[in-house]
Amino acid sequence: MNEFYQQDIISIKDYTKEKLEKIFTFTDKIMNLDPISRREICKGKTLGYLFYEPSTRTRLSFDSAMASVGGSSLGISNIESSSTQKGESLADTVKIMSIYSDALILRHTLDGSSRFAAEISDKPVINAGSGTEEHPTQAIQDLFTIKKEKKKIDGLKIGIVGDLKYGRTVYSLLHGLGNYDVDVRLISPESLKIRTDSVYEIKKKLDFTEATNVEDHIDELDVLYVTRIQKERFPDEEEYLKVKGSYVVGLDLLKQMKSDSIILHPLPRIDEISTDVDNTPNAKYFEQAEYGKHTRAALLGLTLNENGF
Amino acid sequence: MNEFYQQDIISIKDYTKEKLEKIFTFTDKIMNLDPISRREICKGKTLGYLFYEPSTRTRLSFDSAMASVGGSSLGISNIESSSTQKGESLADTVKIMSIYSDALILRHTLDGSSRFAAEISDKPVINAGSGTEEHPTQAIQDLFTIKKEKKKIDGLKIGIVGDLKYGRTVYSLLHGLGNYDVDVRLISPESLKIRTDSVYEIKKKLDFTEATNVEDHIDELDVLYVTRIQKERFPDEEEYLKVKGSYVVGLDLLKQMKSDSIILHPLPRIDEISTDVDNTPNAKYFEQAEYGKHTRAALLGLTLNENGF
Amino acid sequence: MNEFYQQDIISIKDYTKEKLEKIFTFTDKIMNLDPISRREICKGKTLGYLFYEPSTRTRLSFDSAMASVGGSSLGISNIESSSTQKGESLADTVKIMSIYSDALILRHTLDGSSRFAAEISDKPVINAGSGTEEHPTQAIQDLFTIKKEKKKIDGLKIGIVGDLKYGRTVYSLLHGLGNYDVDVRLISPESLKIRTDSVYEIKKKLDFTEATNVEDHIDELDVLYVTRIQKERFPDEEEYLKVKGSYVVGLDLLKQMKSDSIILHPLPRIDEISTDVDNTPNAKYFEQAEYGKHTRAALLGLTLNENGF
Numbered sequence: 046m047n048e049f050y051q052q053d054i055i056s057i058k059d060y061t062k063e064k065l066e067k068i069f070t071f072t073d074k075i076m077n078l079d080p081i082s083r084r085e086i087c088k089g090k091t092l093g094y095l096f097y098e099p100s101t102r103t104r105l106s107f108d109s110a111m112a113s114v115g116g117s118s119l120g121i122s123n124i125e126s127s128s129t130q131k132g133e134s135l136a137d138t139v140k141i142m143s144i145y146s147d148a149l150i151l152r153h154t155l156d157g158s159s160r161f162a163a164e165i166s167d168k169p170v171i172n173a174g175s176g177t178e179e180h181p182t183q184a185i186q187d188l189f190t191i192k193k194e195k196k197k198i199d200g201l202k203i204g205i206v207g208d209l210k211y212g213r214t215v216y217s218l219l220h221g222l223g224n225y226d227v228d229v230r231l232i233s234p235e236s237l238k239i240r241t242d243s244v245y246e247i248k249k250k251l252d253f254t255e256a257t258n259v260e261d262h263i264d265e266l267d268v269l270y271v272t273r274i275q276k277e278r279f280p281d282e283e284e285y286l287k288v289k290g291s292y293v294v295g296l297d298l299l300k301q302m303k304s305d306s307i308i309l310h311p312l313p314r315i316d317e318i319s320t321d322v323d324n325t326p327n328a329k330y331f332e333q334a335e336y337g338k339h340t341r342a343a344l345l346g347l348t349l350n351e352n353g354f
Numbered sequence: 355m356n357e358f359y360q361q362d363i364i365s366i367k368d369y370t371k372e373k374l375e376k377i378f379t380f381t382d383k384i385m386n387l388d389p390i391s392r393r394e395i396c397k398g399k400t401l402g403y404l405f406y407e408p409s410t411r412t413r414l415s416f417d418s419a420m421a422s423v424g425g426s427s428l429g430i431s432n433i434e435s436s437s438t439q440k441g442e443s444l445a446d447t448v449k450i451m452s453i454y455s456d457a458l459i460l461r462h463t464l465d466g467s468s469r470f471a472a473e474i475s476d477k478p479v480i481n482a483g484s485g486t487e488e489h490p491t492q493a494i495q496d497l498f499t500i501k502k503e504k505k506k507i508d509g510l511k512i513g514i515v516g517d518l519k520y521g522r523t524v525y526s527l528l529h530g531l532g533n534y535d536v537d538v539r540l541i542s543p544e545s546l547k548i549r550t551d552s553v554y555e556i557k558k559k560l561d562f563t564e565a566t567n568v569e570d571h572i573d574e575l576d577v578l579y580v581t582r583i584q585k586e587r588f589p590d591e592e593e594y595l596k597v598k599g600s601y602v603v604g605l606d607l608l609k610q611m612k613s614d615s616i617i618l619h620p621l622p623r624i625d626e627i628s629t630d631v632d633n634t635p636n637a638k639y640f641e642q643a644e645y646g647k648h649t650r651a652a653l654l655g656l657t658l659n660e661n662g663f
Numbered sequence: 664m665n666e667f668y669q670q671d672i673i674s675i676k677d678y679t680k681e682k683l684e685k686i687f688t689f690t691d692k693i694m695n696l697d698p699i700s701r702r703e704i705c706k707g708k709t710l711g712y713l714f715y716e717p718s719t720r721t722r723l724s725f726d727s728a729m730a731s732v733g734g735s736s737l738g739i740s741n742i743e744s745s746s747t748q749k750g751e752s753l754a755d756t757v758k759i760m761s762i763y764s765d766a767l768i769l770r771h772t773l774d775g776s777s778r779f780a781a782e783i784s785d786k787p788v789i790n791a792g793s794g795t796e797e798h799p800t801q802a803i804q805d806l807f808t809i810k811k812e813k814k815k816i817d818g819l820k821i822g823i824v825g826d827l828k829y830g831r832t833v834y835s836l837l838h839g840l841g842n843y844d845v846d847v848r849l850i851s852p853e854s855l856k857i858r859t860d861s862v863y864e865i866k867k868k869l870d871f872t873e874a875t876n877v878e879d880h881i882d883e884l885d886v887l888y889v890t891r892i893q894k895e896r897f898p899d900e901e902e903y904l905k906v907k908g909s910y911v912v913g914l915d916l917l918k919q920m921k922s923d924s925i926i927l928h929p930l931p932r933i934d935e936i937s938t939d940v941d942n943t944p945n946a947k948y949f950e951q952a953e954y955g956k957h958t959r960a961a962l963l964g965l966t967l968n969e970n971g972f
Contacts, residue, residue, distance in 0.1 A: 084707045089393045091421050101739055102759070105711075108737045109763035112709050117426065117735065119417045121410055132585075133622035136629070141411070141621065144644045145418035276750075312759065313751035320754070335762045398702045400730045426735065428726045430719055441894075442931035445938070450720070450930065453953045454727035 049347035053163040054171040057181040057217045062224040069189050071343040071353065072336070075114070084115030086346040086354045093146025094120035094173070095138060097153040102313060103173050103183075106334070107150050110341035116349075119145065136165050143168040148348055151175070169348050177213055178243065182344065183311055184217035186337035191268055193336060194307050194329050198225040202265050206232040206292050207272035207317060209239040211279075214311045215272060216243055223250030230262060231255045234288045237274070259292050263301050269294065270309045271317050295319040299327060309333050358656035362472040363480040366490040366526045371533040378498050380652040380662065381645070384423070393424030395655040395663045402455025403429035403482070404447060406462040411622060412482050412492075415643070416459050419650035425658075428454065445474050452477040457657055460484070478657050486522055487552060491653065492620055493526035495646035500577055502645060503616050503638050507534040511574050515541040515601050516581035516626060518548040520588075523620045524581060525552055532559030539571060540564045543597045546583070568601050572610050578603065579618045580626050604628040608636060618642050667965035671781040672789040675799040675835045680842040687807050689961040689971065690954070693732070702733030704964040704972045711764025712738035712791070713756060715771040720931060721791050721801075724952070725768050728959035734967075737763065754783050761786040766966055769793070787966050795831055796861065800962065801929055802835035804955035809886055811954060812925050812947050816843040820883050824850040824910050825890035825935060827857040829897075832929045833890060834861055841868030848880060849873045852906045855892070877910050881919050887912065888927045889935050913937040917945060927951050 048064070060068075075083060092111045094104055099122070108118045120142065135158065142149055143166035151162050156176030163170040174180040192198050203222065209215050209231055216239075222229060231239055231253055238255065239247075247253075256262070263269075271294055279285040294308060299322060310318055310330040322328050346354045357373070369377075384392060401420045403413055408431070417427045429451065444467065451458055452475040460471050465485030472479040483489040500507050512531065518524050518540055525548075531538060540548055540562055547564065548556075556562075565571070572578075580603055588594040603617060608631060619627055619639040631637050655663045666682070678686075693701060710729045712722055717740070726736045738760065753776065760767055761784040769780050774794030781788040792798040809816050821840065827833050827849055834857075840847060849857055849871055856873065857865075865871075874880070881887075889912055897903040912926060917940060928936055928948040940946050964972045 080707060089389060089424070091418060093418075105737060105739075105760075105763050109709060109711075112735055112737065115707070117421055118737075119414060119421065119427075121414075132624040134629075137622060140640055141643050142414075144640065144647060145414055313755060315750040320752075331758055331762065334759050338762060398698060398733070400727060402727075426730055428723060428730065428736075430723075441933040443938075446931060449949055450952050451723075453949065453956060454723050 046351050047347055047353040049344070050351050051169050052348060053159070053169050054181055054344060054348070055159045055163060056172070056179050057184040057220045060181070060185070060221065060224070065185065065188060065221070065224060068185060068340065068343055068347070069192055071347055072189055072340045074354070075339050075343050075346065080113075083113055083342075086114040086342075087111060087116035087349050090116040090147040090349050091145070092116055092118040092148055092150060092345065093142040094118060094122065094150040095124065095142055095152070096120075096122050096173075097124045097158075098174070099123055100152055100174060103152065104150075106337050107173065107341055110338045111345055113338065114342045114346055116345070120150070135162065139165045139170075142166075148345065171344070171348070174213060177211075178216035180213050180217045182341055183214045183337070184221040185344070186333065186340045187214070187218050187270070187309065187311070188221050189340050190309060190329060190333040190336045191307075194332065195267060198222075198227060200226060201267040202228045202230070203268040203270065204230045204232055204263070204266040205270045205272070206259055206294070208237045208274045209233040209272070210237045211275050212272045215239070216247075218270065219247045219251060219253075223247060227251070229253035230266070232259050232292070233257065234291060236284065237288060259298065260301065263298065264303065266302060266306055268307055268309060269302065271314075272311065273314060273317055290316060293317060293319060294322060296321055296325075299325060302327070355660050356656055356662040358653070359660050360478050361657060362468070362478050363490055363653060363657070364468045364472060365481070365488055366493040366529045369490070369494070369530065369533070374494065374497060374530070374533060377494060377649065377652055377656070378501055380656055381498055381649045383663070384648050384652050384655065389422075392422055392651075395423040395651075396420060396425035396658050399425040399456040399658050400454070401425055401427045401429075401457055401459060401654065402451040403427060403431065403459040404433065404451055404461070405429075405431050405482075406433045406460075406467075407483070408432055409461055409483060412461065413459075415646050416482065416650055419647045420654055422647065423651045423655055425654070429459070444471065448474045448479075451475075457654065480653070480657070483522060486520075487525035489522050489526045491650055492523045492646070493530040494653070495642065495649045496523070496527050496579070496618065496620070497530050498649050499618060499638060499642040499645045500616075503641065504576060507531075507536060509535060510576040511537045511539070512577040512579065513539045513541055513572070513575040514579045514581070515568055515603070517546045517583045518542040518581070519546045520584050521581045524548070525556075527579065528556045528560060528562075532556060536560070538562035539575065541568050541601070542566065543600060545593065546597060568607065569610065572607065573612065575611060575615055577616055577618060578611065580623075581620065582623060582626055599625060602626060602628060603631060605630055605634075608634060611636070664969050665965055665971040667962070668969050669787050670966060671777070671787050672799055672962060672966070673777045673781060674790070674797055675802040675838045678799070678803070678839065678842070683803065683806060683839070683842060686803060686958065686961055686965070687810055689965055690807055690958045692972070693957050693961050693964065698731075701731055701960075704732040704960075705729060705734035705967050708734040708765040708967050709763070710734055710736045710766055710768060710963065711760040712736060712740065712768040713742065713760055713770070714738075714740050714791075715742045715776075716792070717741055718770055718792060721770065722768075724955050725791065725959055728956045729963055731956065732960045732964055734765075734963070738768070753780065757783045757788075766963065789962070789966070792831060795829075796834035798831050798835045800959055801832045801955070802839040803962070804951065804958045805832070805836050805888070805927065805929070806839050807958050808927060808947060808951040808954045809925075812950065813885060816840075816845060818844060819885040820846045820848070821886040821888065822848045822850055822881070822884040823888045823890070824877055824912070826855045826892045827851040827890070828855045829893050830890045833857070834865075836888065837865045837869060837871075841865065845869070847871035848884070850877050850910070851875065852909060854902065855906060877916065878919065881916065882921065884920060884924055886925050886927060887920065889932075890929065891932060891935055908934060911935060911937060912940060914939055914943075917943060920945070
């Protein structure tokens with residue numbers, strides 16, 4: 046039996062390097078399969094999604110991943126227009142969705158929501174983003190992208206730039222990187238520095254330095270991971286306008302970087318990366334989106350098949 | 355040819371005991387089939403849904419039922435954001451959806467909407483809730499649950515508690531129960547008693563008494579069917595607050611009941627049943643939701659296959 | 664290799680008579696296939712839709728077309744509730760959707776949006792309506808309907824009545840008719856006449872006259888194509904009310920027409936055609952909707968299969 050079978054995917058903290066590498070191996074396998082064989086993997090299985098926070102991107106990534114392995118999806122993409130308006134609890138909604146599907150995808154504003162859902166659900170629960178820190182499948186996608194594009198993760202110098210305070214993908218990525226021997230540089234305006242309470246735990250596993258100037262030591266980086274300044278997470282607009290645009294990655298910055306460095310972004314982007322970077326060989330954010338589909342397909346395949354695929 | 359083939363499912367009043375038992379037999383068959391054989395039943399068929407009233411629960415139940423028998427679904431889950439905004443009539447919308455699909459699911463506020471749609475549509479129409487009284491597939495689901503969990507329907511004492519005035523599932527259930535030899539007790543606040551015009555017709559087929567106190571004779575019941583107090587159906591909020599919570603089923607009440615009695619609820623629930631009841635062997639409302647998926651799958655299989663399955 | 668393989672469908676102007684006739688041949692083939700063989704055509708393929716302008720009808724037509732040839736659909740039916748709210752560009756959204764699917768359907772308010780998308784996308788882009796003039800699959804559907812119902816297009820007298828200024832389907836249809844030897848009569852109120860800038864180009868290919876009175880020469884028409892007066896396209900309501908209902912097609916008008924003339928409408932209709940016309944043998948607008956499903960299925964089959972089907 047494969048160790049992922051019927052297991053929840055709640056937190057990136059549950060993933061050791063060994064587990065991550067296994068997922069990467071199966072992702073490679075998915076990518077090498079012809080479409081017809083690929084569709085046998087989850088043939089006739091149903092994925093149920095519950096989005097308490099809208100996220101078209103993540104939902105479609107799972108949807109297309111499930112379609113690519115032959116399954117189908119159903120659920121609630123915007124809980125506002127659903128039965129929960131009638132006052133139904135998260136617990137009941139999860140219980141019902143676990144009857145309607147073979148695995149559950151949950152997106153929720155609250156930390157701990159996925160673990161709570163997993164206790165209630167008879168079917169495996171996959172956290173598609175919760176609270177302030179967790180987005181495990183995004184982290185797996187990001188790590189796979191680095192591995193795929195740089196042929197390794199250990200030994201790399203990785204810069205993460207932008208909103209490090211409010212973006213949950215950054216926290217998940219840092220925890221994921223904690224499994225590897227990497228040198229991390231966190232670059233952000235003072236007001237968007239990583240939260241100190243979270244830093245404490247991450248520091249134990251991961252070596253990182255902090256900076257406010259994106260150009261310092263930029264020439265040393267192998268990977269530059271850019272994040273969106275999330276307007277909706279700011280307490281007020283003035284604060285947002287102050288930092289917006291201060292960390293735009295353009296061709297000028299790229300010129301200062303190693304020729305084989307790569308630029309990543311979880312997307313959607315607004316203007317953190319100028320579009321003229323898109324056509325450079327360094328831009329790998331669209332590949333990253335494609336790998337996201339395949340890593341999710343691999344995770345679904347492993348979760349829903351006793352003996353893997 | 356099976357008698358359900360290409361037939362509309364409009365009103366629970368059209369279902370005799372014999373027909374209901376046949377549906378139950380096919381539901382059992384569905385439940386005993388392995389997933390792969392099950393998916394052959396409606397392979398490649400398309401279910402079209404038209405929801406003029408939002409009902410995530412019912413839509414997903416049909417959606418998952420159709421997926422379980424190998425078909426797919428498409429349609430309009432919230433008619434507000436659709437072409438009907440441009441002023442299209444129900445008749446035209448139904449006509450078009452019948453071109454796009456093999457069977458139609460209609461949810462509508464108006465009594466008679468499904469029968470009207472059935473006259474227009476070339477494809478079978480399934481009423482997924484209409485007007486004040488009809489929700490035939492819910493009634494079939496409820497009856498199947500009773501049968502499955504109590505091994506019979508005839509001879510049972512059944513209490514129905516809550517909002518008996520506004521809840522359409524209650525009327526459909528009563529009409530369905532009219533086919534059986536049961537003893538029904540309707541329990542509700544004065545302001546939420548069953549509508550007298552509807553009582554007249556039901557009385558001919560069904561023996562029932564009315565009460566306002568949920569604890570009276572509770573020890574005699576085999577089945578307690580709890581319904582939600584539907585806030586949206588009250589003319590004003592004050593009236594709602596007056597009765598809300600007056601009929602909460604908790605462990606205290608359960609202790610007064612027969613040890614093998616069962617608690618049902620069409621869901622979603624708010625607080626009519628306290629969550630500590632969920633883990634008792636009497637709580638069968640989540641099983642009821644699961645049976646709902648299977649009864650609907652059976653109905654779809656019978657409607658769309660000339661020789662049954 | 665079939666000439667439509669992996670080709671974008673952007674503008675009806677790109678379709679010669681020869682190409683159109685090929686599509687018609689394949690549509691006939693689709694209609695003659697049994698459902699099981701039909702579902703092999705795009706088995707396991709995924710259609711991604713992006714609707715920047717809501718259009719339930721067109722989306723469901725594509726959705727059901729794709730289902731009929733064995734594929735599935737995913738996407739964003741109402742971009743308002745999606746990531747683009749977070750400020751994502753059309754280019755990025757298209758890029759991502761092209762990763763998630765085998766072909767893209769785009770509906771957008773802007774002229775040129777589909778051609779722009781096609782340049783960005785690695786997968787074929789199908790224009791599902793853009794700007795003021797283009798709706799190529801609607802035109803193909805309309806032409807196929809005429810051909811199917813009248814056994815020919817050349818030599819016909821075709822009246823197009825209603826809102827000729829704001830309705831994009833009319834412009835696409837006129838360009839499509841430009842490939843044939845037809846006699847076109849445009850009938851509209853003065854304020855809704857066809858735009859003179861567009862007339863210039865169409866005039867080169869197509870012989871048409873203009874009129875304001877729907878009854879003039881009505882007895883000569885083989886086809887009467889009726890369009891909706893689109894309220895949402897009027898600058899103010901007063902202007903709308905002035906012309907609304909002035910061109911209603913009823914039994915009176917039908918009596919003045921040739922007995923074998925046909926009435927078409929792209930739907931949805933409000934009251935441009937009175938419902939008592941529906942049951943006459945001349946009414947072909949519901950057949951037109953059905954042909955729309957099949958022409959789209961043929962286009963998808965040709966676009967996604969190297970050697971046709």
